[in-house]
Amino acid sequence: MASTQNATAGAPGAALIAPLMARGAGETLMDQIVRSIRARIDDKLLRGGSRMPSIRRFAASHGVSAFTVVASYDKLVAQGYLESRRGAGFFVRERSPLNTGERSAAPMLAAASDPGDPRPLDVVWLIRNLFRAVPMQDVPGSGVLPSEWLDGAGIANALRSVGRQHASLLLNYGAPQGFLPLRQQLQLKLAELEIEAAPHQIVTTVGVTQALDLVAREFTRPGDTIFVDDPAWFLMFGSFAATGARVVGIPRLADGPDLARLAELAALHKPRLYVINSVLHNPTSTSLSAAKAFQVLRIAEEHGFTIVEDDIYCDLHPGSAVQPATRLAALDQLDRVIYLGGFSKSMAANLRVGFIATSAELAQRLADRKMLATLTSSDIGERVAYKILSEGVYRKHLDRVRARLDSVRGKVFRQMERSGLAAGPAPAAGMFAWVDTGIDTNLLAERAMAADILLAPGSLFSPSQLPSTRMRLNVAAMQEPRIWAFLERELGSS
Known part of the structure; x- marks a missing residue:
């Protein structure tokens, strides 16, 4: 290197980075350049407003190609x-x-438990902390399986296969109603659940979250009432x-909703929608009985x-041949029931592939509403999901996941x-335990956060958000000894 002096505004520096390492160091020249310049900026050796050397000058000074410099600068931009x-x-x-992004991941969780942060525990609190850089083994309040339980290699293979398709297929918008081969595959999947739905009755979405939003906006206006289970998915x-x-x-019991309260409140409020998990209810992992x-x-x-049946945990259930599983959409055949599904819990949360199955007329209206909101969903993600579903390996993956859940569920309970947790009998399937701690779980969650452990307090799972002694635990994320040590210490001292 000719020089290591700082660049100043308006005057390009000479050599900005330490000598480029041996070419066989396992890091590309571009990555070496990017890492070195980032370090100098982070260490304040290069200050805001400083002009970088021209591409030609940088390339000549460091013996690299202009293309490498351009790519490095573009990545830094x-x-x-x-x-x-x-x-x-x-x-x-x-x-x-605001634009440094707090590059260090370690302080991110600590920031959430900063005693100076006045934000109360609420739905946004939990969602915000679920997306922090926290190891999965320290998130027993999570609603997803640990990544090592999922088929990362299968996802990667499907991505590579999709990437080899003609570029024009990947660069344009997808179909507003969704990738047709995926909808045809979903028709087969629904038929296995005894739900008849042709492809034109299916609309793909950005996860079940968007599906719920589209349906709610289609059916309700300000002031209308929507029924949900209590407890239920907080988002x-x-x-x-x-x-x-x-x-x-609507109070949720072990075999479904409290029917007396459902009838009483329906007469009082005249709801437009009732959103329910029939199978593997979140957060209790219980299922609806046929009688109910x-x-x-x-x-x-x-x-x-209208009933909105959210069946996001469908694939974690072993099937009616093994355990009873009654779906409202199978009984109703999409007359008064709108069926929602997706793959974030069993395939990959990052794919964000969900779907709605309903009447042909409503499917068209929801597709139009989807266009107004997002034009289309990700055709690439839908092609990946189709590849995985259509090649037969997904069934074997689900068998492994369900077997693994079965192997840990009883031990965890x-x-x-x-x-010191009152958990009751273990459910026959699913990943959740709805436990009673005997103390206010908002306070317990705050103390857990101080120990870098994320819990999901029961108050968040009720529309009333009143204090609760309940909390949701993910049995797949209860393998870390320090979580048990924390719970035993806190519950033993309460």
């Missing part, structure tokens, strides 16, 4: 370290805490409230509301009882 000024070159971007409470809807909880399923449909008919 994408990462927020540099900015490109037309006709003037590249400059170090002025940086603030939809805030989503529905944002549309102006009133969210009312018929009664739910009768009450819906009597009071004129026994350990819960020893640790």
Whole structure:
């Protein structure tokens, strides 16, 4: 290197980085350049506004190609370290805490438990912390399986296969109603559940989250009422409230909703929708009995509301041949029931592939509404999901996941009882335990966060959000001894 002096605004520096390492160091020249410049910017050796050497000068100084320099600068622009000024070159971007991205992952969880943060525990609190850089083994409140339980190699193979397709297939918008071969594959999947739905009755979505939002916006106006189970998946409470809807909880029992309360509240509120998990309910992992399923449909008919059956955990259930599983859509055949499904729990959360099955007329209206919101969903993700579903390996993957859950569920429930948690009998399938701690789980979650452990307190699973002694635990994420040590210490001292 000729020099290591800093670049100053308007005057390009000479050599900005330490000598480029041996070419066989296992890192590309571009990555070496990017890492070295990032380090100098992070260490304040290159200050905001400083002009970078021209591409030609940098290439000549370091014995690399102009192409390598361009690619390196472009990557630094994408990462927020540099900015490109037309006709003037590249400059170090002025940086603030908002655009540094807090590069170190270690402080991220600590920030969530900062005692100076006045934010109360609510739905946003849990979602925000679920997306922090926390190891999965320290997130027993999570709603997904550990990544090592999923078929990462299968996803990668499907991505490579899709990537080899003609570029024009990957560069344009997808079909508004969804990738047709995937919808044809979903028709076969639904037929196995005894639900008849042709491809034109299916609309793909960006996960079940978007599916719920589309249906809610189609059916409700500000002031309308939506019924949900209590407890239930917390995210939809805030989503529905944002549309102006009133969210009312129906007490959930071991075999489905409290029918007396459902009928009473339906007469009082005249709801537009009732969102229910029939199979492997979140957070209890219980399932709807056949007797109650018929009664739910009768009450819906009597009071004129539509049922939205969220079956996101469908693939974690071993099937009716092994265990009873009654789906409202199979009984109703998509007359008064809208069926939702997806693959974030069993395939990959990052694919964000969900779907809606309903009548042909409503499917078209929902596809139009989807276009107004996002034009289309990701055709690439849908092609990957289709590849996985259509090649036969997905069934074997599900067999392995269910067997692994079965192998840990009983052990975890026994350990819960020893640790002071009232868990009751273990459900026959699924990943969740809905446990009673005997203390306010908001306080327990706050103490857990201080120990870098993320719990899901029961108050978040009710539309009322009142304090609760319950919490949801993911049995697949209960393998870390320090989680048990924390629970035993806290519950033993309560």
